[in-house]
Amino acid sequence: MKSLAELAAIRDKMKQNATIREDGEKAIRIVVGMATCGIAAGARPVLNAITAELAKENINHVTVAQTGCIGRCTLEPIIDVIVPGEEPVTYVHVTPDKIPKIISSHIVNDIPVIEYTVAAYDN
Amino acid sequence: MMEELSLNILDIAQNSISANAKLIEIDVFEKDVDNTLIIRVKDDGNGMSKEFLSEVENPFFTTRVTRKIGLGISFLKEAAEMTGGTFNIDSTLDVGTTITATFVKDSLSRQPIGDLTATIIALVTLNPQVDFIITYCVNDNNFIFNTKEVKTMLGDDTELNCPPIVTFFTEYVNEHILNLNGEGT
Numbered sequence: 001m002k003s004l005a006e007l008a009a010i011r012d013k014m015k016q017n018a019t020i021r022e023d024g025e026k027a028i029r030i031v032v033g034m035a036t037c038g039i040a041a042g043a044r045p046v047l048n049a050i051t052a053e054l055a056k057e058n059i060n061h062v063t064v065a066q067t068g069c070i071g072r073c074t075l076e077p078i079i080d081v082i083v084p085g086e087e088p089v090t091y092v093h094v095t096p097d098k099i100p101k102i103i104s105s106h107i108v109n110d111i112p113v114i115e116y117t118v119a120a121y122d123n
Numbered sequence: 124m125m126e127e128l129s130l131n132i133l134d135i136a137q138n139s140i141s142a143n144a145k146l147i148e149i150d151v152f153e154k155d156v157d158n159t160l161i162i163r164v165k166d167d168g169n170g171m172s173k174e175f176l177s178e179v180e181n182p183f184f185t186t187r188v189t190r191k192i193g194l195g196i197s198f199l200k201e202a203a204e205m206t207g208g209t210f211n212i213d214s215t216l217d218v219g220t221t222i223t224a225t226f227v228k229d230s231l232s233r234q235p236i237g238d239l240t241a242t243i244i245a246l247v248t249l250n251p252q253v254d255f256i257i258t259y260c261v262n263d264n265n266f267i268f269n270t271k272e273v274k275t276m277l278g279d280d281t282e283l284n285c286p287p288i289v290t291f292f293t294e295y296v297n298e299h300i301l302n303l304n305g306e307g308t
Binding site for chain 1: 124125130133134137141194195198238241242244245248249250272273276277278281284285286287288289290291293294295298299302
């Protein structure tokens with residue numbers, strides 16, 4: 001079984017990589033709605049998909065945070081992608097299978113996935 | 124209604140976070156001899172006044188303005204009482220709150236625990252500033268995940284919620300939980 005003793009090796013490996021990737025990368029935030037409505041609608045698997053995808057793609061400049069209920073409970077799970085200097089983009093009815101596209105398009109290539117956004121939903 | 128008890132745990136712990144808890148202790152105790160499953164969430168957050176406490180189990184009670192609590196409490200209470208179990212909140216203003224839900228383990232109405240690993244990982248990923256001591260006990264065996272211990276091992280300059288660390292935690296916690304349930308390798 002895995003032991004916490006393995007943490008030291010993971011930390012040291014991260015430190016080696018960190019020196020290479022610090023320059024020029026922006027601190028992007030992904031905010032997940034984690035109120036009762038979000039959790040009941042499936043925010044937990046969405047969050048875990050985000051973390052897994054970031055790890056898989058070796059993306060370390062994204063902070064994942066949580067927020068409460070924003071009043072549109074029927075649209076949960078809701079996530080916001082906030083790129084510094086740009087308008088926040090709100091994705092609604094998010095499911096784990098939408099996460100790889102959101103990460104590769106929006107986070108990596110800076111192109112929001114319009115069809116998943118609240119704007120597309122409201123239209 | 125939540126589909127899994129572990130989702131209730133995630134939701135209840137959010138109340139502790141909203142109440143500015145620094146340390147949240149979560150216990151899940153399964154005891155076959157007593158036919159019980161006990162969930163306890165204890166925090167050192169703001170706590171609640173007696174007046175607030177008397178209203179808090181009411182599903183139509185809301186603190187929309189301060190957003191301290193919502194349907195979550197009544198979901199967990201309902202889930203416990205539906206099995207013939209009990210539900211209790213102890214709270215002291217400025218000291219903290221302890222929520223205890225006791226389930227009749229073999230009741231047909233008892234929801235499954237579900238993905239406890241996902242709940243633990245969600246809490247730790249989203250709240251690196253809060254400490255968690257999570258104890259999962261099945262009969263005489265237990266698994267304890269203590270973020271204080273983990274932070275000491277990582278040192279001050281490494282964030283608890285970096286993707287590589289979270290990936291490790293997911294595998295680590297999952298393995299230990301499966302092992303407790305006799306499903307490990």
